[in-house]
Amino acid sequence: MNDFLFWAAAVGPALLAEGLLARYEVLAYGAGWRRPVTALPQGVPYARGAAPDAPPEAYLVYLDGIGKRRVRDSRDGGQLVKAVLASAPELRVLGQVQPYSPLADPLADRPVWAWLRRRVGLLLFLHNVMQIFVAADRRYRPLYNRAVGSQIADQLRLAGYRPGSGIPVVLLSYSGGAQVATGAVDELRARLDAPLLLIMFGGFHNGANDLTRVTHVHRLTSANDRVERVGTWLFPQRWPLLRHSAWNRAVRAGKITVHRLDPATHVGPRSYISPDALLPDGRSHLDRTTDTVVALVRAQRAETEAARDGTS
Template sequence: MNGFLLWALVLGPVLLAEGLLARYELLIYGAGWRTPTSELPSGVPYARGAEPDRPPAAYLVYLDGIGKRRVRDSRDGGQLVKALLEGAPELRVLGQVQPYSPLADPLADRPVWTWLRRRAGLLLFLHNVVQIFVAADHRYRPLYNRAVGVQIATQLQRAGYQAGSGVPVVLLSYSGGAQVATGAVELLHATLRCPLVLITLGGFHNGANDIGHAEHLYQLTSAADRIERVGTWLFPQRWRWARTSGWNKAARAGKVTTLLLDPATHVGPFSYISPTAELPDGRTHLARTADTVIRLIRARQNAIKDDTLP
């Protein structure tokens, strides 16, 4: 009990401060006091995979979960992106977008967070969790959607995407990245005039964003994913009776397909991207997830030709 009280005394003020300050970056963006950065560190490519000198089969933007702290990192050390590139070299893949920073400012590169990371790394995750709820808040959602939508569009164009080219853009999101992905649809549609496909992996989002301009959304989930289910319970826009929400309108229009990746969990040694947990067919959870994403992308491409879907 004493240990619990100590943690409460330490984290209580931190949680309060984070809750009060979480909006500051978005407000700075909205006021125009700082311009979002679009340059990447030296040696970091704008995309990997197919070369931009000829149109790739699709551009894939990976929006990671709350573990995203810098340009290069991801919760699995980049293993999912690597598996996608190995399995589908025809894709051009971007993994540098900062879903939890309207100013596209990597969290781990900020001096105060560098100091905190050495002493209280949990706060890095806490910051990104709070950003998800800022992005979902109806007061800030339009501005947040625009900020990160512009960031994604800019990175795509720097990676060689030509507006109006007809090359599909796939937004692959993990966990809270789904809130950002669904929020970026409107701006990407208007700015790049691109066919959009969304793939959520354990997607945690409020269901309020209008995804009507997306061709389709594939919801990859699992009965063992408790965190994803919390999102469906927590946000009323995900409830079936909320018929006017963006999520339910898309579902009624036949634009949402749910695929189960049982028995994967949201995080941990049996997560969707585990390189060690094995299925009865011998594949790892990571390999199955990558295979599924690639199959869905290729199915959409074939659908353009023959008007059929699996």
């Protein structure tokens, strides 16, 4: 009982503070009080992989889970990005986008958060969790979608993407990054006129964002992923009964394909991107997720080229 009271006293005020502060960034963006950050730290490239002087097969933007708090990749996300680059050097991959900051301001680089990280590391995760719910809130969702969609578009341009080029843009998202990926669609289409492919694994999102302008959505999931399952229960737009929600309209339109990655878990030593958990065929969970992502991207590129040849 004493332990419970201790944690309630410690975490309760933190949750209240985060609930009040989580909206600040999106409101600051909307009011024009602060400009989004576009420059990257010295030594950090705008993209890795295929050379920028020749059109790549596709641009892939990785939107990490709630562990993302700096420009450089998180530990697990970095493993996936490296594996994708090793398997598909024809891609240009961006991993620096800040899904949980409408101002594109890395959380770990802010002085107050750097101080807190050394003392109350849990707050860094609470911040990003709260940002997911701000992005899902119907009052703030349009503004949040525009802010992060613009951030992604800016980073793609700086990485060499030419609007109207027809080169596919792939939004690869993990966990809460799926909320950001689905929300960025309209802004990216408006600013880049790019074919958009969404690949989400362990996707935690509310299902309210319109997916009409997406080429396709691939949902990588597992029966052992409890976090994703909570998302399907928590948000009514994901319930099959709400047939007119954006997610269910996309399901009926055939835009969503489900890929089973059992027995992967959302996090931990048997997660989707674990290099240690092994499958019966000898591959690691990381290998299987990488192989699946690369195969889907290449299939989309082939479809794009076939469609272009058919209309030429």
